Structures are given as C-alpha cells and as structure tokens.
Amino acid sequence: MTFGSGAMTNSINEIPDSKVLLIIGSNPTEAHPIIGTKMKQAVARGAKVVAVDPRRTEMADVADVWLRLRPGTDIALINGIMNIILANGWEDKKFIAERTEGFDQLREQVAKFPPEVVSKITGVPVDQLIEAARIYATAESAQIFYTLGITEHIYGTDNVMILADLSMLTGNVGKVNSGVNPLRGQNNVQGACDMGALPDVLPGYQKVTSPTVRAKFEAAWDVPIKSEPGLMLPDMLEAALSHEVRAMYVMGEDPVLTDADVNHVREALETLDFLVVQNIFLSETAKLADVVLPAGSFAEKDGTFTNTERRVQRVNKAIEPIGHARADWKIICDLATRMGYPFAYASPADVMQEIASLTPQYAGITFERLGRKGLQWPVPDAEHPGTKFLHEGKFARGKGLFMAIEYQVPDEPPDEEYPLLLSTGRRLSHYNISTRYSEALDSYAPEELAELNPEDAERLGIKDGERVKVASRRGALETKIRVTDRVLPGMLWMSFHYKESPANVLTNAASDKVTKTYEYKVCGVKVSKLI
Amino acid sequence: MEWITLSIDGRTVTVPKGTTVLEACRMNNIPIPTLCHDPELSNYGSCRMCIVEIEGMRNLPPSCVTQATQGMVVRTQTSKVRNARTTILELLVANHPLDCMTCQKMGDCALAEYAYEYRVTGEVFKGQRRELPLDDSNPFILRDPNKCILCGKCVRACEEIQGRSVLDFSFRGFNAQVGPAFNLPYSESECVFCGSCVSVCPVGALTEKKMVGQGRPWEVEKVQTTCPFCGTGCNFDLNVKDGKVIGVTSNPEAPVNGKALCVKGRFGMDLIHNSERLTTPLIKKDGEFVEATWDEAMDLVAQKLGEVKQEHGADAIAVLSSARCTNEENFLMQKLARAVIGTNNIDHCART
Numbered sequence: 001m002t003f004g005s006g007a008m009t010n011s012i013n014e015i016p017d018s019k020v021l022l023i024i025g026s027n028p029t030e031a032h033p034i035i036g037t038k039m040k041q042a043v044a045r046g047a048k049v050v051a052v053d054p055r056r057t058e059m060a061d062v063a064d065v066w067l068r069l070r071p072g073t074d075i076a077l078i079n080g081i082m083n084i085i086l087a088n089g090w091e092d093k094k095f096i097a098e099r100t101e102g103f104d105q106l107r108e109q110v111a112k113f114p115p116e117v118v119s120k121i122t123g124v125p126v127d128q129l130i131e132a133a134r135i136y137a138t139a140e141s142a143q144i145f146y147t148l149g150i151t152e153h154i155y156g157t158d159n160v161m162i163l164a165d166l167s168m169l170t171g172n173v174g175k176v177n178s179g180v181n182p183l184r185g186q187n188n189v190q191g192a193c194d195m196g197a198l199p200d201v202l203p204g205y206q207k208v209t210s211p212t213v214r215a216k217f218e219a220a221w222d223v224p225i226k227s228e229p230g231l232m233l234p235d236m237l238e239a240a241l242s243h244e245v246r247a248m249y250v251m252g253e254d255p256v257l258t259d260a261d262v263n264h265v266r267e268a269l270e271t272l273d274f275l276v277v278q279n280i281f282l283s284e285t286a287k288l289a290d291v292v293l294p295a296g297s298f299a300e301k302d303g304t305f306t307n308t309e310r311r312v313q314r315v316n317k318a319i320e321p322i323g324h325a326r327a328d329w330k331i332i333c334d335l336a337t338r339m340g341y342p343f344a345y346a347s348p349a350d351v352m353q354e355i356a357s358l359t360p361q362y363a364g365i366t367f368e369r370l371g372r373k374g375l376q377w378p379v380p381d382a383e384h385p386g387t388k389f390l391h392e393g394k395f396a397r398g399k400g401l402f403m404a405i406e407y408q409v410p411d412e413p414p415d416e417e418y419p420l421l422l423s424t425g426r427r428l429s430h431y432n433i434s435t436r437y438s439e440a441l442d443s444y445a446p447e448e449l450a451e452l453n454p455e456d457a458e459r460l461g462i463k464d465g466e467r468v469k470v471a472s473r474r475g476a477l478e479t480k481i482r483v484t485d486r487v488l489p490g491m492l493w494m495s496f497h498y499k500e501s502p503a504n505v506l507t508n509a510a511s512d513k514v515t516k517t518y519e520y521k522v523c524g525v526k527v528s529k530l531i
Numbered sequence: 532m533e534w535i536t537l538s539i540d541g542r543t544v545t546v547p548k549g550t551t552v553l554e555a556c557r558m559n560n561i562p563i564p565t566l567c568h569d570p571e572l573s574n575y576g577s578c579r580m581c582i583v584e585i586e587g588m589r590n591l592p593p594s595c596v597t598q599a600t601q602g603m604v605v606r607t608q609t610s611k612v613r614n615a616r617t618t619i620l621e622l623l624v625a626n627h628p629l630d631c632m633t634c635q636k637m638g639d640c641a642l643a644e645y646a647y648e649y650r651v652t653g654e655v656f657k658g659q660r661r662e663l664p665l666d667d668s669n670p671f672i673l674r675d676p677n678k679c680i681l682c683g684k685c686v687r688a689c690e691e692i693q694g695r696s697v698l699d700f701s702f703r704g705f706n707a708q709v710g711p712a713f714n715l716p717y718s719e720s721e722c723v724f725c726g727s728c729v730s731v732c733p734v735g736a737l738t739e740k741k742m743v744g745q746g747r748p749w750e751v752e753k754v755q756t757t758c759p760f761c762g763t764g765c766n767f768d769l770n771v772k773d774g775k776v777i778g779v780t781s782n783p784e785a786p787v788n789g790k791a792l793c794v795k796g797r798f799g800m801d802l803i804h805n806s807e808r809l810t811t812p813l814i815k816k817d818g819e820f821v822e823a824t825w826d827e828a829m830d831l832v833a834q835k836l837g838e839v840k841q842e843h844g845a846d847a848i849a850v851l852s853s854a855r856c857t858n859e860e861n862f863l864m865q866k867l868a869r870a871v872i873g874t875n876n877i878d879h880c881a882r883t
Contacts, residue, residue, distance in 0.1 A: 012763065012764075012787050013787070032761050032763050033725065033761075033763075033793030033794075033795075034787065034788045034791055034792070037692060037725075037791055040693075041694060043694070044691075044694060183763075184762030185761065185762055185854075186761070186762055186854035187758065187759050187761060187764070188762075188854050188855065188856065188857065188861070189762060189854035189879075189880075190762065191858040191861060192853065192854045192861045195861035196862070196865045197852035197853075197861040197864060197877055197879045198865075198877070198878060198879075199876060199877055200875070202865070202869070203865070208875055221866065223873075224873075225869055225870070226845075226846075226869070226873065226874065226875050230846070230849075230868075230874055230875030230876035231849060231876045231878070232878050233879075233880070236849040236851075236876060236878065239849070240849075244846075244847065245847055245848070245849045246842075246848070247835065247839040247847065247849075248848070248850070248851065249832075249836070249848070249849075250850075251850075251851065251852055251853045252852075252853030252856045253853050253854075253855070253880050255851070255880070258880060273835075273839065274835045274836070276832050276836075279809065280808055280809060281805075281807055281808065281809060282807070282809055282813075286809075289813075289815065290814070291812065291813070291823075291828050291835075292809065292812065292813040292820065293812055293828060293829075293832075294808075294810055294812060295809075297759070297802075297808075298756065298759040299756070299769055299776055299800070299803050300803075301857065303856075303860065304757075304857055305757045305759075305764060306764075306858060307764025307787065308764065309764070309787070311764055311786065311787065312858070313757045313764055313766065313786070314755075314756070314757065315756050315757050316754050316755060316756045318752075318754035318756065318769040318771045319769075319771055319774050319776060319803075322803075322808050322810055323811060325808070325809060325810055326825070328853075328857075328860045329857070329859050329863055331829075332860065332863040332867055334825075334829055335833060335867065335871075336863075336866075336867050336871045338829055338830065338832075339833050339836065339837060339871050339872070341870060343866075345863075348857065348859040351862055351863060352858070352859060355859070355862050372755060372766075372784055373784075373786040374764075374786055428723055428794065428795075430795070431760040431761060434802060434855075435760070435795055435799050435802065437807065438795075438798070438799040438800070438801050439670075439805070440740075440741055440798050440799065440801055441670075441794065441799045444669070444670050444724070444794075
C-alpha cells in the first residue's frame with residue numbers, strides 16, 4: 001500500500017549476508033524453519049538481531065536486543081523507535097527527500113510518542129528502545145521480517161504500514177539486504193493472491209473495478225465480468241447466515257478449524273442450502289458438506305507454487321492420484337464444462353500460458369523456463385531473468401508514501417472475567433492441520449501444550465502437564481498446559497494444529513478493516529482446573 | 532576476476548582465483564574421491580581421501596584445503612596417491628560393519644563405492660570392532676554409530692546450516708564417536724529433526740527411519756518438487772517406488788534451501804498415503820455420506836449451483852479457493868467464479 005505492491009521485497013538467500021535483522025511478530029525457526037536457519041547463519045557471520053515479540057522465541061534468545069512488548073502494542077513501539085531515530089538525527093535525509101512523500105505528517109505523529117510514553121504502553125524499557133533504534137537506523141543495511149504477529153490484529157494493515165514507514169525513514173528498502181519482508185504463512189498464499197483468488201482483483205492484482213482491466217479479461221474469456229468487488233471470507237459467512245449466499249464451493253481449506261470463532265463459522269456453513277467441499281481428507285468442513293470431492297495431493301499433480309520471495313516453482317507429479325481422487329485442476333475444468341463453459345486445458349502448462357497472457361508479473365513465465373530453479377516475479381517478458389528484489393530506485397507506486405499511524409488497542413483485551421490474553425501460532429513440528437495426518441510427525445508431537453507463565457500457574461494452582469479447561473466468550477476446550485516463561489505473565493499461548501484442542505473455538509473474529517484478517521493474536525480467556 | 536592456470540593430470544585448466552584444487556578438478560570433470568567434503572559446508576580436510584601429488588610440495592596435500600595457484604602441477608591418480616587412499620580405506624573398513632547386504636545405504640554409500648574401486652577388502656588390518664547400541668529413540672532418524680566413519684559432515688551441517696550444534700565428537704581414539712552431548716539419544720537432545728545430518732552422511736550411519744526396507748536407491752525414482760507446507764518454498768526429491776512415495780531426500784540443486792529441510796518437509800510426507808485419504812466422491816443422503824461416481828457427484832454439483840444461480844442470482848454463490856493449491860488451480864477457480872458462475876465472490880485464507 002505504502003510502496004504499491006505486497007510481497008517480500010528481498011530474497012531468502014540474501015539473508016545470510018544481512019547486517020541487521022529486525023524480526024517482529026515472527027517466529028521463523030518454527031514457522032519458516034529454513035528462513036530461520038538462514039537468519040542464524042547471518043548471526044554466525046556477525047549480523048545484529050533486534051527481535052520484537054512478547055513470546056521468547058529462538059530468535060529472541062539469540063537477539064542483541066529483545067523487545068518483549070505487550071501483545072498488540074506494536075504501533076506504539078514503532079512510533080517510539082521512529083521518535084528516537086528523529087531525535088538523534090539517524091534518519092536518511094537524502095532518501096526521504098528523493099523517494100518519499102508525506103514526511104511532515106509522519107514527523108507530527110511520531111512526536112506524540114516519546115520513549116517514556118512508549119515504554120509505559122509497551123512494557124519495554126527505554127534503554128532497549130534506544131538501542132534497537134540505534135542498531136536498525138545506523139546499520140549499513142537492514143531488513144525487516146514480519147509474519148502473522150503483525151497482520152493478525154484488527155489494525156494489522158496499520159501495523160504493516162508503520163513498518164514500511166520505519167524502513168523508508170532510514171532508507172532501508174529497495175536495495176540488497178534492505179527491505180520489508182512479510183514471511184507468507186502458506187506454501188502458495190502468494191500465488192493464490194497473484195492469481196486473483198480475491199474478491200476485488202483479477203490475476204496480477206488488476207482491479208475488477210477498472211473498465212480497462214475488465215475489457216481485457218472480457219475479450220479473453222468472452223463473457224462479461226462484474227464490476228463490483230465480491231465478498232471476503234468473513235463477509236461470505238455473514239451472508240450465508242442472512243441467506244444472501246445460498247451455496248458455497250470450498251477447495252482445499254478447512255475454515256471450521258482454521259478461522260476465528262469456529263462455532264460461528266460452523267453455524268454459517270450449516271445454514272447454506274448447498275455446500276461442496278473438495279479436499280484430500282474428510283476435514284471438519286467437509287463433514288458439513290452435501291458433496292465431497294476427493295482431490296489429489298501435491299504429489300499427484302503438476303503445477304506451480306509461488307513462495308514468499310515471489311519465486312514461481314514447479315510442482316511435479318510423482319504418483320497417480322490415490323483411489324479415484326483427481327487433481328483439483330481437473331475437477332474445476334470438469335465442473336466448468338458441465339456448467340456450460342468448457343475449460344479445455346490439456347495440462348497445467350496450458351493454464352500457465354493463459355496466466356502469462358493476462359498477468360503482467362507472470363508474462364514471461366512458461367513451465368519450460370521455470371525448470372529446476374524457478375523464476376522470481378516480476379518476469380515481464382520471455383527473456384527477463386526474474387527480479388531478485390523490489391523497489392530498486394523507484395517504488396511500484398512512484399514515491400513511497402509515509403502514513404501517520406495512530407495507536408489502537410485490540411478488540412477484546414483481557415478483563416476481569418477473561419483475565420488472560422490468548423495468542424495463537426504455529427509449532428515447528430506441525431503445519432496448520434494437515435501434518436496431523438503424518439504418522440511420524442503426529443507421534444512426535446501428538447497433543448497441544450498450551451504455554452502458561454509460572455506466575456499464573458502458581459496463582460491458579462496448575463502444574464506443568466496438567467489438563468485444564470480454557471474458555472472465552474465464544475467457546476471452551478480442554479488442553480494440556482506447559483508451564484514456561486516463554487510467555488509473559490498474564491498470557492496463554494496455543495497452536496491451532498489440534499482438533500482435540502481447537503484453539504479457534506476461542507479466538508475472536510473481529511477483523512482488520514481492510515484485509516478482513518481475524519485478530520487471532522489477542523483475545524480474553526480464562527483457565528480453570530478440570531473438576 | 533583473476534584467473535589461475537594450472538595443470539592437472541597433464542591437462543591445462545583455468546579457474547578463478549580462490550578455487551581449491553578439489554574444486555578445480557570437479558569443474559573439469561576430473562574425479563577425486565571425498566568422504567568429508569560437501570560444497571555447502573566448510574572445508575575440513577579430515578578424511579584425506581582427496582589427497583593429490585603437487586610438484587614442489589612435500590607429502591600429499593588434501594586437495595579440498597589446498598588453493599590452486601598459478602602454474603601448479605597436480606597429479607591425482609599416481610600410484611603413490613592411490614596407495615595412500617587404499618590405506619585410508621583399509622583403516623576405515625577395518626572398523627566398519629560389512630553387513631552391506633542389509634544396509635539401507637547400499638547402492639548410495641561413498642565408502643562402499645571407493646572400497647570397490649580401490650579393491651579394499653578389510654583383510655589387511657584385523658582387530659577389535661565397535662559394538663555400540665543403535666539410537667532409534669525417535670520416529671525420524673536411525674543412528675548406527677558402528678557405521679560412522681567420523682567424517683564430521685553431520686557435525687558441520689548441524690552447526691553451519693542449522694545453527695544448532697547438537698552433534699559433536701566425543702571420546703577419543705578407538706572410542707571416538709559422533710552424537711549429541713553426553714552421548715544422549717537424539718530424542719533427549721536439543722535436536723529438532725531437520726535431518727540435515729542424514730542428508731550429508733556418506734555412509735549408513737544416519738538414515739531416514741521410515742525409508743528402511745522400503746526400497747533400494749536403484750529402484751527409486753526421484754521427482755523434484757516444491758514443499759506443500761509453509762511459504763519458504765523449499766524443494767526436495769520425492770522418492771517413488773512402485774507408484775508409492777516412500778520418503779523424501781534433499782536435492783542439492785534446490786534454489787532456496789539447498790540440502791536443508793525442516794522436520795515437516797523431510798519427514799512429514801507419509802501423509803500422502805495416510806489411510807484416511809478420500810478416495811471417492813461422497814454425496815450426503817439423509818445425513819450420511821454415500822459413495823458416488825464422479826459423474827453423479829459432478830452432475831449434482833453443476834445442477835445445484837445452476838439452480839441457486841437461476842433462483843437467487845450468481846452472487847448467491849461463494850467460492851473459496853486455496854493457498855495450498857497450485858497457481859493454475861487458483862487461476863481456474865477464480866475464472867470459474869467470475870466467467871462461469873458470474874460472481875466476484877472468490878476468496879481464500881490469504882490471512883492464515
């Protein structure tokens with residue numbers, strides 16, 4: 001938004017040569033293990049690390065400075081760091097003058113966040129704030145990495161924009177080892193966005209509201225395209241409850257386990273007249289379906305995934321689909337044809353040809369060119385070698401725009417009735433919900449171990465390894481407790497991998513105003529002993 | 532770039548300055564045996580298999596830690612060199628089990644390959660052999676310390692790639708071993724089971740537990756592909772035998788990750804053949820799922836979606852695509868929504 005396009009601006013293999021890593025709301029050694037190892041390689045070569053996380057992650061342990069902020073206070077923290085940078089004259093004046101606009105508004109906003117105030121809001125000591133500001137701002141190059149700890153808040157978009165502000169303030173963007181890098185959670189979340197599996201954009205982030213864009217796709221597909229953006233997932237569920245949406249077709253997702261406030265999700269899906277679920281397992285969502293279509297796993301099909309550094313890579317078929325299962329692309333083609341619009345693609349390589357013809361970032365991509373190494377988009381033509389880092393010399397939107405960001409509080413902070421703050425995330429040994437089907441991984445990490453600080457454990461009389469009840473305003477579950485100082489006092493941390501302890505019956509479905517991302521990272525819960 | 536010209540086995544070759552003699556040989560397809568060398572790891576110079584003769588140098592320098600210099604004259608296969616390598620191999624084999632018939636590494640074992648080439652039998656130095664217990668304490672990695680040749684590749688992989696330093700040498704002389712601190716089993720150490728140690732082991736000391744007995748290297752087809760879990764985009768080889776994925780091995784050409792993988796990517800692919808996989812379309816009748824043919828299921832879906840569209844309009848249908856599926860499938864899904872059904876109600880879990 002600030003730069004004009006959303007993707008990791010740098011490349012994964014730049015990481016070992018980094019000078020400074022600012023890691024915020026991200027636990028790479030568990031959620032993105034290979035990126036985590038590259039960060040540790042950087043540390044071994046002398047890189048400085050500033051870790052920002054309420055939870056003691058492995059990167060927090062190796063960091064030069066660990067800012068253990070209260071969950072959800074990131075905006076205050078970054079405003080405070082920028083305040084310190086300006087007070088010390090550590091900003092990059094040349095970069096600000098040549099490549100940005102809106103600096104005056106930023107300076108005004110940041111002035112409201114002197115270190116003492118920020119320290120009070122975030123719980124981070126002033127000297128640590130200053131040290132973090134000095135390390136980041138005075139580095140020869142510095143990269144920011146963030147993940148869902150930043151985005152899974154009702155002000156997630158603002159969290160992201162303020163990180164962009166910080167990078168522009170110090171000129172740490174648009175060159176090797178300098179940038180702002182979201183580590184995308186899922187294997188092809190980048191690609192699914194690139195391909196326009198979003199209600200407001202066609203492939204390549206081309207807006208459905210634009211007549212020129214629609215004209216291009218209408219010519220290619222020979223049908224009219226609606227100009228109104230469609231519904232985002234949370235709105236689809238509301239529309240299902242109000243009968244505006246009557247039927248849903250769900251491919252490869254399990255919102256009944258993975259969305260926030262899943263009891264609400266289940267109710268919405270049960271209200272539908274017709275639900276089709278296409279998956280490789282009988283997921284919790286599939287159990288609610290009228291028709292279940294068995295899909296092939298990634299080993300059973302050809303295609304491409306796009307990773308967090310925009311690298312489009314081949315997925316190669318290794319075996320035939322199990323039983324009567326079919327590759328997802330074949331099922332979709334079959335359905336389109338039966339609905340009267342034949343999808344006559346011989347192979348995924350054929351589909352890629354059409355993608356390339358309609359998606360500027362993918363214009364130069366063919367399966368043949370991807371080969372064994374892939375290509376990083378943008379690849380504007382058939383000779384282009386791909387793009388290692390974005391925004392060199394110029395942002396996608398021209399000048400980078402500083403955004404003055406106001407401090408906000410989470411939708412449901414803990415209170416008297418629900419006094420603990422629940423935050424959720426991933427563990428190393430599992431990936432979302434599917435790895436539970438790996439016998440090896442499941443035998444290694446078979447159950448949830450919710451993390452509770454020793455102070456709270458003592459107060460509540462709960463022992464390490466004890467099973468407890470956790471409840472929020474929306475639901476309740478049972479889980480085993482691990483007593484550990486990895487979490488702050490007053491905090492409970494859970495993963496969302498286990499359907500036996502489904503954290504998302506607890507989570508709050510309040511969502512970001514722009515992206516509709518749920519606030520998975522903060523809600524109020526209470527823990528009680530089993531009777 | 533500065534270039535160096537040298538002679539190897541009578542051939543004149545030119546390489547960039549800073550190249551080792553070993554790298555110079557490999558760049559020019561001149562075979563040099565190595566047991567402790569790996570291009571992703573630091574050069575260690577411990578196994579001594581890569582020794583060569585270089586004019587003007589005393590002894591036989593290990594080529595992996597010798598810089599190529601201007602005018603250097605290298606010989607890689609003289610009898611002096613080959614005799615020294617034979618002795619090294621005899622010493623290794625003297626304390627290495629010869630149960631190759633049942634060893635998982637058979638057909639892919641560097642020690643066996645060189646022993647065969649250098650006609651090493653294990654008859655030259657006979658003496659005491661190790662009899663250490665196996666470590667099968669975890670679901671992922673099988674460790675047989677008796678087969679370890681102490682090349683130290685796993686130690687360096689753990690430290691340099693993974694940044695963990697779980698493995699190191701312990702004890703001395705004949706009793707020297709590699710393993711976690713205090714000789715603990717893997718399961719009680721700080722190991723996170725990335726399996727980088729397995730990917731570099733030249734012998735059968737470290738193997739993928741789930742692959743034991745599942746297939747021989749020459750029966751296995753390796754298919755490079757992209758991991759279906761997080762957004763890093765690691766590549767690896769699916770090992771396929773008789774139409775079944777029996778495991779995962781590293782692909783050194785992987786552009787993002789090289790040989791490194793995490794526990795999920797390397798050891799989690801048994802989920803492909805999980806017995807709970809859906810294998811046939813299902814239609815719910817009276818609250819119960821009933822198996823159906825593809826024609827029955829697809830006709831029903833097309834008919835029902837058609838009816839909803841007819842009665843309530845295209846926007847009464849919503850489509851959820853998937854961040855787990857391919858680009859091509861996501862493209863087709865949004866095209867299905869927009870061009871076939873006629874709605875922009877298309878989204879996916881972009882946010883988790």
